[in-house]
Structures are given as structure tokens and as C-alpha cells.
Amino acid sequence: MKLRVFISSVQKEFEKERKDLKAFLLGDAFLGRFIDEVFLFEELPARDQKADHVYLDEVEKSTLYLGIFGYEYGYEDIEGVSPTEREYDRATECSIPRLIYIWGRDDVTRSSKMAKLIYKASDQLVRRRVENFSAFTSEVYASIVDFLDHKGVLRIPPFDTATCTHVSLSDINGKRIEWFLEQANAERGFPLNKKSSKKSVLTHLNLLDGGTPINAAILLFSSDPQKFHKTAEIKCVSCHGTIYKRPFASQQIFGGNLFEQADLAKEFVLARINRSVGARKESSQAPVTYELPPAAVTEAVVNSIAHRDYNSNGSVEVRLFSDRLEIWNPGRLPDSLSLELLREDHPSIPTNPLIAESLYLARYIERAGSGTQTIIQLCKDLGLLEPLFEQRGGSFVITLFRKINKDESETLISDPVSDPVSDPVSDPVLKVVFLLEAVALGPSIMMKKLGLKHRATFKKNYLQPALDLKYISQTIPNTPTSPRQKYCLTEKGRAFLVQNKD
Template structure:
């Protein structure tokens, strides 16, 4: 017998009397929803001697899901100035009851309603509605998603849906071999590099009746965008703190999930300030970005792994003077709120098959720790706590050191002085390469110093421009492709580096 989940429907009763009763009837009479859910509204309670507050507190605590409808009115306020709807919301939160919030579009709201909405948006995802039909549709979608996640109905999510016209011939064997090599090194993957494409995909559960599932295309085809045009990362750089045209730098990165993630990380790093240290203990100057590469990479991987690939929107990255915004068309699972991401929590991947591949490849370190690592690492460095917005999809905001208040800046200046670290902004991307070079260095050594991963991006944006500008030269110019090839600063490059040091 199916377990039935109790839905507690909350709102200002006078404002949404019709919607509450309609939702109750809709869920009770729907063949599917009625089999799994029992809706509850306060109007259904018979008269008794218990206080109103005692009744709704008891009902919320006994519920499996809290549904809140928000409109223009805040409603009756208790002695603490809190409405029943917000009080019920807080109780559900304290008991870790999933909260589904639906906000009716309106131009005028009570000030406390606006404050309540701001509170909601900082904690969980919410949906907008304009009328009763759109509210019913939104609630229906939430119910279906909940039942899929509970395994009560068959899931046809993007992650494991098949491509009926494609088989293993669409997969790039070289990408599979590279994946196996990486997975064996990172996670002791049991299959060998000699394993066939069919064997690897079968082991990863990326085949259904010999047909490949969507996640296989994202991982093992060179151009997944042929099948999913929106599976890209759009990156923009702005000099100020608001989006303004003309945009100084805009790029769209495609390819496999690993390639476009590396490209996006390298793009962001090229816009961040670098640190310089002393040579008191080492002849090599340590390179450090104002926001660590690990934090940037974690944020990008999170967006790629957990986005909604059915959406026509892309992952979007915006680098501003004071912050980095990383948005994806996805949402938090109903089991988690924003505050849950700041403490140890279970993992609820939106695309579990894709997430497993990214874990085996080493892009994801551990399940359920990505966002927690971001909060912990930024705190350790004294950076402003990242913000999360759930208005449209999932947006993570990483604050750059320039976002600090005057007090914080003074504190950090002292902190940096003690550690002999200062951050430098570079007008041209090639100046970064010049800054980190010491003696003759190989391409790999320079990339490692800059913490870059994508060879093509490095060659196009760093190495080749520096060569063309006469800032560096090859040590073996007659054999450009030699595995022993290194690069060294020219006189022009040395003079530029001296100038950069003087401007430090």
C-alpha cells in the first residue's frame, strides 16, 4: 500500500480562500496525486476547545510537506508581530519539513510580505503564479518531482533518458579511454584502458537496451551541443559592478562537461588579481589568486553537474569588479534549504549519472561537500560569505576582496602584510604570464604556476600572444613541437617584468 504524504496548505485565509479549497479538491480528485497525498487546510478542522495556534502548530509538525501561498496581505500578527503563515513556515523549517512556496505576482504588497519573501528566497527555491490554473500546474510539478525523488513513480529525467536513434557508435572512443585513465588514477576505477566503449558505458549505467542515455553524450562526445544546444557556459567580464555594454570580454564555452568547466574556470582566473610573495625562503614566487582556484572550480562544477539540462538557458558566469556570479537553470532539492548548504548535508544530485562520472573523473571530490567547501574556504581566507539567490534558478555570488567594507579592508591589509601577500591587477592577460615566469619554463610549468587546466585556452590567450608580442621566445625555435620545448623571457619581457614590479 502506498504511503500517503500529508500536505499542509498555508496562506492568509481571506486572501486565498478560493485557492486553498481548489487545491484541496484538485489533489483529492486527481487520480495520481490523490493516491500519494492528503492535503490539509485549516478550514477543514471541526470546532474544538484547543487554541487556533495549538491546532496549526500540531498539524504542521505532523505534515510531510508544507505548502505556502504568498500574496499581498501579511495577515493577523501575534504578540511578536509574526503572522500564522510565517510562523508555520518557521516551524516547518525547524523540523526539516520540505517547504514549497508559491508567490502570486503583484505590484503592491504589505512591507512584511516583502520581508518574508526576501527571507524565503535566501533559504529555498520558490515559484511564481498568476492565477489558479498556473498555481495548480506549479503544485502538480512539485508533487511529481517529489514522487520521482522518492522512487514512487518512474523517472524520465534528462539524466537517464535514452536517445532512441543513437547507440555506442556516437561515442568518442578516445574520450572514453581518457576517462578510464583518469578514473583509474583518481578513484581506482576497476576497468582497464583496453575496455571497450560498450563495457565502460555499461559499467557506468549509461546504456539502456543498448541505447545511450543523455549523460553519456555530455561526457563522451566532443560536441554535446549538437544534441543539447543550451549545454554551454556563457562567460562575461564587466569592469564595473553592474552589467553594461559594450561588454569588455564575452565567450561561450562548449565541448564536454569537463572541457567547458575547465575553460570557464580559466576565463575567471584570467580576470582575477594575482598575489606576489617574497623570495626569502624560495627563489620561486608563489602564485595565488584573490579567490582560490579550488573555490572557482567547485562553483563551476556544481553549476554544470546540478543544472536542469531540459532548460533552454545556459550556465552563466559574470565577473564584476566586486564579485563573481555563477547562475544555472537548476534549483535546490526539496530536502535542502540554503542554510543546509553551509553545514554537512546529504547529497541529492539533480543528475546522478552525470555526477557519478564527474566524481570518478576527479572533478567532484566528494558527494555533498562542494558548497560546504566553498563556504569553509572563503571563511578561512577572510573573504565575505558567498550569497545564494534562488529567484531564477540557482545563483552563487562569490565576493572579491574589493567587496569588503572599510573596516574589513583595513583588517585584511594588516593580515596580508603579516603574510607578505599583495594582490596585483594586470591590464593585459599576457602580463600574468610574464609575472610568473622564472628562467626557462615549459608550457606545463607555466600553466601549473597560473593554475590553468585547458591547454588550448592557455595557448590562445597567454602563450601565443606573448610570443607574437616578442615578450618570450622558444628555447628550441627550430622544433616548436619538441617535448623538451621551453620558453624564456626576451629583453623586452624582462623590461616589462621590471616595470610590473616597480608598479607593485
């Protein structure tokens, strides 16, 4: 089955979104197998015909109508009807399947005629609200997969939308759902609150199929994703020199959900690269500068998680050498994207849109289609060589080049962590000690100041090691779980702090 998709909206209001949506539909590895053509009126060559006849003829030729209804109603003809409403009516008359997406939630500022069109559409079919392009592509992706499935043309569905075998809602970790809701609400204004049920949250995110969690749900929110998908993990190695060979300086394999994997892989790298501690001129906490931008490391890791081929038996690999960082991602670029285009403005074509949407909502992804450009700019700002983007065999590889910047006013800390399991004073512990130098802090404030998003990562890599080493203690030791609990330095912690001051 080959689809011909007609995109309908007010052209000026969604000029960029229309073009990016077309690129997404044709460029997605899965959807591209079923979509033969995407029609945009603005790309039509001039004809000796009235414009309204042309676009209505194109509606009739389509097999799927995709409407984006925003705040503007658009140009009105002599009868006071816009092309968008004409297109919708013609699709309805011709019984063409229609997918409707309502852009934005501020109905007060919406054109009254557009509001009436939305009401008319709501009487006839299901519609979904979206507020950004990432959410939009996720909704479109899920809707078209569902449409193809109901048509009976899907033999093997795409990985992230396929139902995971032998699972139920009981395999979804409620605490991780709560953390996601708190994060997504604070970062993106996610409409559901912490009291929402697991089912309602997963339904809102399109992560259920007939009440059963799909693969994306398991990777994002399961208590044990590797129980169902063994290779859905990140392998991290630190090499002795510039060549990938054993024995490695250190090696770890991180499982858990995708949020945890991103946090742990980033910390693996940051704990092993050079960084400098500046003078405490403006605050009690000394500024720390890494030789690689932490945000670029995070972006590269999350990029690999969102875009990898989960049907592959390979895993994401993070390889740290003495001169560079390489992140290997099983999979290939979509045909519509080139390596050169990654350095320019380009449409977002995630391999796993449903996974990418949840990462975006938790702000692990900053903005759709901007990841590679962000990495380039962050490296340039630090005076580093431009990153490389390569296709090596069946893997997409991002390379960030290391550079040690020395300054007379700074003290250089060089690779203090060889193995975070056995090393008695790892960098995360040092961060906690510096953080608590002047005042006791609660865990939420500590996480925010450390730039951490996942409580499990904070507790495992930062808080608990510092407690075990007796560098910090609780202010309310008799009630460990008190909501007013804070942490402060011990005498041993202050002695350690003095030893590590510049």
C-alpha cells in the same frame, strides 16, 4: 507506480550511508515521483514485537529490496544468521525485486560469512561493486531508472539517463575518454585503464542504453555536445560596476564538454579578478594569491554544471561584478534541502547523478555533499564575507563577495585582462613565463604546477598563446610531438619576465 524501498545492510557499518541514501531517494526530483517510502529499521518506533518479526514483515510489504553488502556480517541470531541475510532471503522468497551493491574490493578482509552471502546473491542476480557514496548513488539511480523503465512506467525519463537521438559511439571523442581514464585512474583509482574501449568505459559508467550513448555521455565526452544540446553551455560576463547591464566589459560563451566548460569558466573569472604576486623567498616561482579562492570558484562552477536543469532553455551564467561573483544555475533545490541546510552537513542529492559521478571521478567534485560547505570555508579562510545561496525565480544562485587585500610586501596586479582574445599579454601567459623562469619543463609537469586538469584548456589558453608571442620555445623544435618535448623561455620571454617581476 509508487515504490516502497527496503534498505538492508549491517546498520552500524553503514549508519551514515543508510540515512543519506534515504534522503537521496526521497529528495531526488525524478525518483521522488515514484518512491513513496523508504524503510530504515533504526527509525522504527518501539513495538511489543520481536525485532526479527518486525523487520521481516517490513520486507514483505516492500516493492523493492536494496541491499548494501560490505565487510561485516553483523549480529548473528541463535542459528548463526544475521538480519541482513534474513532480509535478503525473505525478499527472495517473496519474489521482491532485489538490487545488490557490494561495497569495496578488498575481499581478503571481508567477513567469511558476508563473502558467502555475496556469492549466494551472485548466483541469483546482477550485483554492482561500489567504493564511495558518489558512485553508490549513481549506481542506485541508474538501477532504479532501469527498473522503472522495464516496468513500463516511464513516459519521459530523466534528462541524463535519456537516450540522445541520432547519436552513436562514433560521436564520442576517444581522446577525451583517454584523458578521463588517465585523470580518474590517478585521482580515484578508477579500475579501467587507457586501453579500455569507449564502449567498456561508458558501460562501466552507466552511460549507454542498449549500446547508444545517453545524454550524460554526450555532454561529458562528445566532440560537439552543443550539436545535440544547444543550451548546454556557460555564459560568462564581466560587468563594469555592480549592476548587470550592457555593454559588458567582456563576454564569452563557452561550449565543449562539461570538463572544458568548467576549466574555461574558472579561467575567465581568475583572469579578471585582482591578485597579488609575493616575493620569491622559497622557490623561483613567485606565489600568486587571488582575491577570490580559485578552489571556491571552481566548486561553484562545477556545482552549477552538476545540478542544473538541462531541460531548461536557460544556460549556466557566470556574472562578475566589481564587488561580487554570481553563478546562476537553471533549476531549483530538491524539496528535501533548504537554503539553511546547505551550510550544514547534508546528503548529496545531485540533479544529474550520472554526470556528477564522472565529475567526481575526475576530481572536479571533491566529496559528495560537501561543495557548499567547502565554498563557505574557503571564503572564510581568505577573510571574505560568507557566500550567499539563493533561489531567484527559476534559478539557484551562488554569490561570492570580492575583497582586495593589499600588503606592503606584495605587488598588486589589477584586472589585466579585458578580453583574452585580443589582449596581447593575458594572465595565463604570465603564469607560463614565471613557471619556466629557472628550468625547462614538459607539458604534463606544467599542467600539474598550474593546477590544470584538461590538456585542451592548457594548450589553448596557456601554451599556444605563449608560443605565438614567442615568449617560449620548444627544446626539440624539429620533433614537435616528441614525448621528451619540453618548453623554455626565449630572450623575448626573459625580457618580459624582467618587466613583470616585483
